[in-house]
Amino acid sequence: GYRDNAFERVELIKQLGQRLPDNIRVLQSISFLSADECLKPIKSDILGLAHLFTEDSSTLTKIDFQWKKLHHTIWTETSNTLKLWSEVANYRDATGENPYHDLAEIALTALSLPHSNADVERTFSNMNFVKSKLRNKMKLSTLKAILTIKYGLKRQNTCCASYELPSDILRKIGTVEAYSYKISAREPEPSTLHASSSTVVHTTKRTGMQLLLNN
Template identity: 60%
Template sequence: MSIVSAIVRILQQWDELKTHFEIARRDERCFTAQLLYEMFSDKKNYVFLIFLKHILGEVQSVNKKFESEVQDPTKLLNDLVSLVDSITAKIIIPGRKLKEGESLQNHLDPHPYLGYEFEKEMHQCKIPQEREIRERCIQFVVELAEQLRQRLPDNVKVLKKMSLLSVNECLNQIKPGILELAQMFVTNEEILTRIDFQWKKLHYMSWNQTSNTLDLWAEIASYRDASGENPFCDLSDLALTILSLPHSNADVERVFSHMNIVKSKLRNRLNLKSLNAILTIRYGLRRHGSSCHTYKLPQEVLKKIGTLRAYEATTQQPGSSKDEATLYSEEEIGDWELADLE
């Protein structure tokens, strides 16, 4: 969505760009400069960019929330739904509510208000093609709204219940039930019953991490009662499963970027196990606010470094003894370098 910043820069330097291309077409006889000069001389393009600046600005704001690493996942879907509703409301008849899957074309406002700056510019310029410009803006919003609506999942009404997992909702004494959301991920009736009971008694406990949703559920998952058991294990497993779902492709792209940094051309022989271990360590240290320079390895790990015991498989085949544990190959052992932790 860098197009928004580009539009802002173009609008700020409109007259300068127009003059630049006028000189270029006159002195250099450049055909491209001639086309650009004609575009900058057309006031319709200027007004249309003013309209786009605010519409795409709203979209970019929500898009940045999905790309952020510190967002509250329980609010992302509601932000997307609110964006669709706000954009749709700009062009349909006021007070009209659309049914699911209903076309916008049948409910368009004949005289929609397209924003203060746009309306002011239209009034000052008095462009003869005002109707054409307005129709162009309306059709852009219609297409944008349709594209956003297509990206909403079919079960959006149920997924909106993810907000129940937020700090304010789950610790509230009066709160809706969680079964409708839980049934999307759990089919066992016994587990669903336990989740329901655990949900209803969650607010009776005193929790420390009440400022962040993820930190709260991490605390709930690690809680132990007097007998050493977690009375909220089923509920916390459900919550962490839902909260760990990727809400956009930003996280996936971020992992691929880190993978390309780790597995460079000079280290192209890294196998999958080593690569996965390095990335796991990277994200683990980052999650705990540490780094390879400040993290202190346990003594038992330090004693294994430089010995074959450090490369023994962590899992054993059924029926095999500890001494029969499979060892990694020499090639795999060579991949484990201290530099890999950086």
């Protein structure tokens, strides 16, 4: 009846609140950085967002000043937000300085944050896939390295099976330089180290990054 529907609506509102991020105001502030908004002569205040990244009063003053004069410069990448802020970060005036350095740094930092629960959940899903029950003793540094490689390959639109390692990296595999922290704990036999080195280098040349991501 009516009471059941009311309880269902209340429960639905609770679940909706749980799905929304706690930093919803931060996300609203980030929308000010869009190419359409940030180039308007009259735009929203940027200091609310800037306060989340720095408390230095002089830096905040610079950011506010740079934000207010941003539309005075003629930009070419006005249809894509990320490309626009990349252009702002690389901009140089007649003196070779970037008059928007502080603003661009804050903007790119804010835009690099995950903006939805889906992004965070996707990252945790990949983390659980890499650090499975069979590999529950994996160190955090190894997990971070594998995830960095996975996302790096994705950004380059390439696959681990076809990726070619740089020659200087291949030369280090199996050498004292690459495994010095292990060798200091337990010195292996020279013959064993040599055999391991040649095997790893040969296998890596054959399969690229596949061993690291699939094992």
